[in-house]
Amino acid sequence: MCGRVALASRDAVKACAGVDRELTSPTPLERDGEWARAGGRNASPGCAIAAVRIAAVEADDDGASARLARATVGDRRACAIEDVVWGVRFDSRRGGNFERSFNARVEGLLGGDESTFAAKLAKTVNGRCVVYVDGFYEWREEGPKGAKTRVKQPYMVRRADGKPLALASVLTPEKARSDAVDDFPRREAAVITMPSAGGELAWLHDRQPLFLWNDRDFDEWLFGDWARMARERRAKDVKGLLQWHPVTTKINHAAYDGEDASAPVKRAVEKDAGSVAALFAAATKKRKVDDETAVQID
Known part of the structure; x- marks a missing residue:
């Protein structure tokens, strides 16, 4: 994922996830400073995004969390919808600025290297969530090879059936930041990505999100053997489930949020x-x- 999405509505997330319980109200779309405009059609990292997580598990002990998770597999009453910040924030050594990781490679979760932030989060029940979007954008340079200027053409990728895309993600604990806005989310999420080789999106990008296509995938990621699913999932498994189309190059500017942002052109x-x-x-x-x-x- 190249860092732009079309946000899913709260009602669409409820219908897709089968979850009614809400931990937060939908976050206002207009923010100042870091939380710059995120109107929903061309949202960037740093915006508020709807996620579903297990909310009944609050214990710090991993064993207790795992036992409770197994006891509630498939029970959507154990889950809740919460707005989270898309992108995990890290302090940078460059002038006191910060960087935001909005993706996390599945290889980092499965390679045994627990030094990665995603591996540390994924091993706990409270550290996994499902993020929902209407679709995401990818870019591809097009035009004659050797030309002085080539077009950076954006494409919108969606589910073929029109439902929101469910993306396996990792989630931070609640952050108590001094600069946090009172009504803005304090948890941060990063979407898990995997190689797109052998799949329908390989022509567009060499990575794609780890999609959760059905209730079984949802339950396995949140409650079950998430590592096995992530290890066995291949890009070719989603053949015929996605569709894509070119969209206006106006969205190459992050601030653009017109009604035609995701329309086919x-x-x-x-x-x-x-x-x-x-x-x-x-x-x-x-x-x-x-x-x-x-x-x-x-």
Whole structure:
């Protein structure tokens, strides 16, 4: 994922997850400073995003958490919807700034390296969640090879059946930050990504989210053997379940949030090709008219 999504509505998340309980009200979309505008159609890391997590488990002891999770497998009453911040914030050594990791590689979860933030979070029941989006954007450079300027063409990727995409994610504990806005989420999430090789999205990007397609996937990620599922999942497993289309290059600007942000359009290179073809056609027509006029004068 390249860091832009179309947010799913709270009602759509409820219907898709089968969860009614809400821990937070939908977060206002207009924020100042870091929480810059996130209108929903072209949202960036740092925005509030709807996630489903196990809310009945609050114990710090991993063993107790695991026992409770096994006892409530498939019970949506143990789950709740909560707005979280998309992207886990880390302090940077560069001038006191910070960086935000909005993705986490599945290899980091499964490689036995528990030094990664995602591996530490995923091993606890409270550290896993499911993030829901209407779709996500990916970019691809298009145009003649060797050209001075090539088009950075965005594409929208969605479920073929129109439902929100459920993305396996990891979740931080609640953060008590001095700069946190009172009504803004204090938990942060990162989406798990996997190689796209062998799948339908390989032409577009070499990584794709770890999709959760049904109740079984949902239960396994939150309650069950999440590591086995993540290890065995392949990009080809989602063949025929996704659809994609080119969208306006206006969304190349993170601030753009127009109603046409995710609407299908012609690829920019096709538009350019059409313009060039029209230009040549007009020039040919003009030459023909000039030739005919010249003949009449003679």
